Amino acid sequence: MKGKLITFEGCEGSGKSTQLKLLAQKLDALGVDYIMTREPGGSAIAEQIRAIILDGKNTAMCDECEALLYAAARVQLLKEIIIPALESGKLVICDRYVDSSLAYQGIARGLGEDFVASINSAALGEYAPFMTVFLDISPEQAFSRKHGADRDDRMEQLGMAFHEKVYRGYLSLAEKYPRIRRVDCSGTKFETSDKIWKLFKESGAVAKDK
């Protein structure tokens, strides 16, 4: 595989979208050959799966179904978009990936990391991220910055206790997988963006002199 896959993770409202925009500006300015995509979604089929998962009316969805749908959307995005981009040598940036499933479905929902790993073998094996940037901010701080949850989003409707479990889940994943790099987000968005850029250089995702 010629390209590198870098994933972004964090709790709801952790500022991923803002950071990804700032990152895109830097990559554009340098003329880096990259694509940016997101999960769940990122391809026509995966976006349809996303709509089912996040639909606030789907209150009867069981946890296993949810985990399998995220895994289905992921493998579709992987085969349709991510693998071809990596093979053509591009840098691939993905907004959420397999660690979201480990933290939300495996740990917070309680399905277990083994179950989630078993249905996501490609994303943890051959197509594991080269580096994962974890935007480290607690759900309380994140929600207060964002002024509350989106009432139409099935995942955001889950209470604070659930999001606390997700956060603790991420912290334990960061201890386990050295590819996960924690970025303290307590400063300004520009300070956080600088920390992320430093990781990109240190890891070799972009040239060190950039």
Ligand code: TYD
């Ligand atoms: P989205 O609106 O993209 O949220 P965000 O901006 O926070 O990324 O919705 C994605 C939601 O799906 C979010 O609540 C996290 C959740 N999710 C999982 O529970 N498992 C997964 O594997 C993925 C990719 C996302």
